[in-house]
Amino acid sequence: MRLKRTVTCGQLTTANINQEVILNGWIATSRDHGGVIFLDLRDRYGKTQVTFNPDQTPELAVEAKRLGMEDVIAVRGMVRARPDGNINSTMPTGEIELIVSELEVLNEAQPLPFLVSDRESGSEDLRLEYRYLELRTEELQKIMAMRSKTYESTRRRLSAEGFMEFETPVLMKSTPEGARDYLVPSRIHKGRFYALPQSPQTYKQLLMIAGFDKYFQIVKCFRDEDLRADRQPEFTQIDIEMSFVDQDDVIGLATRIARGIFKDILDYELPETFPTMSYKNAMETYGSDKPDIRFEMELIEFARYAEKTDFAVFKDNLAAGGRVKALVLKKAADKYSRKVTDDLTAWLKTYYGLKGLAFVKLEQSDFSAGISKFFPDDLQKKIVSDLGLEHNDIVFFVSDTGPRTLQSLGALRLELAKRENLIPKDIISPLFVLDFPLLDWDEDSQRYIAMHHPFTSPNPEDIELMESDPGKVRARAYDLVINGYEVAGGSIRIHTREMQSRMFELIGMDEAEAQARFGFLLKAFKYGAPPHGGIAFGFDRLIMLLAGTENIRDVIAFPKTTSAASLMDEAPSWVDEHQLKELHIKLLD
């Protein structure tokens, strides 16, 4: 190219007046007045108005006339102060303009599928097809810059703390536990497959055994499961592992990393230590293992009142070992007509398998509507006084099996908070959830499965329960939850062969199977494995919080749709027959 930029489109000010400069960039808008022509030239640093004046350069004005949006040009010119009354105070470069003396058209753009100046001007599938254009929008340019700064902040802090950065294999052995693996067929080994890592879990443990006591990696992970607004099939983790540490050391480091990132990127001060809550408490109080604690509205234990009511559903469920819990929405009963409560009930039925949702409204200090007639007067008075109920409050009741009661009331808590705008924006509320159960009973396979993963160490206080009451054993596992998002999760690992074998046994994996699947790790444990533990941050979710978006596709340069397809390059795609043949693969159907 002839005219290489000497400055960017975001940096010229009145200090540069009378300097000759060259700008390169995309045309954001053009304003043709028949005589004078204005172009706003854009690059990722900003926009500058460049002006073509037919009195001075008539031949350039003719050429500029046919330029349109998103053409790429280079211009040489003199920086001038804009005439009086023509200053644009909404842009940083609004006091100056570039009077063009030389123009090089680098590339012209076809008519655009949507406006780069307005991200809402195209539907999401169209924007994904032309993702490189969407990435030119101001919003995504900012988020990508934020993401880049976060990589940098993370690396700088971990390096300063003495961590070594590693790369671990992307082609690895398939692990049966956990999420579905993405598989890669081996050409050389007929009928065998590599798997893409769900996480580099085993490798980082082996690096601990190798003596690299502080490891980290910013790494892609792959899980072949169905997607959500905050889940992509490939996503990024800040993966961390440390030797000779206990839970508090890992939590301390995770706190410093999170504090550092929010300080560096948003200049937001998180507390020096984050609050903690047990898994049990989180479930009982918020109906979630990742509670959003930006607002109160806690779940209330209601069994002691429910048993004194005349409501058969409560009594039957309690007798059957179920639960009754309640949720109070303050000062909003008038907004919850029969239709609204019916809709909420239908929603809970559909998604959480709940049989019903009961409620009462407060009319002055008396129960009204819903199931109020099942509450004797003296019981009403006691509840009103115990719970501090006031006029126009509405109390929702859920009664079902324990887990279903907690989960659905937790979902209702979030839904009501959204409807009533109870969630304060601009607040970031971190929380460590601790003492997760080691195991989870799986109805389908009628066995225990590891709740976190099978390398998670049991809490030493509960080890004696491992065989007698496995469901009660707590793990040394911890999650960092921010604003209701699971942002990081980790555990202290098992580091002895004996304990690892006991764990495999608990989840119904016999010695032969354990050998076949994790023999390499069990073998390594025999050669001096140090006590170790770690944590992994969901990097994309962290960026979501920093950017204030609820969609993970906003923070990934080239994301996939909810059917795990890329609309831009049309992956996944069919492959040639000979490619399949080389891989010894034959398609059914």
Place this chain on the structure above:
RNA sequence: GGGAUCGUAGUUCAGUUUGGUUAGAACGCCGGCCUGUCAAGCCGGAGGUCGCCGGUUCGAGCCCGGUCGGUCCCGCCA
């Protein structure tokens, strides 16, 4: 695997309730006018397999069945 919802010019949408002449608007695009705008303005023009397949009907953008794709949710995500 299940549920909800959306699909109409290049794009964003209206039209679907109640089937009926030539499917509209805005932005973008093309042409013309216009020398200080910054979402420039004014005038004109081109642009449609109403996602796709089938059905009902004299007649379907509109009703019915199926299908494909986007989004959100449940299951799933150690």
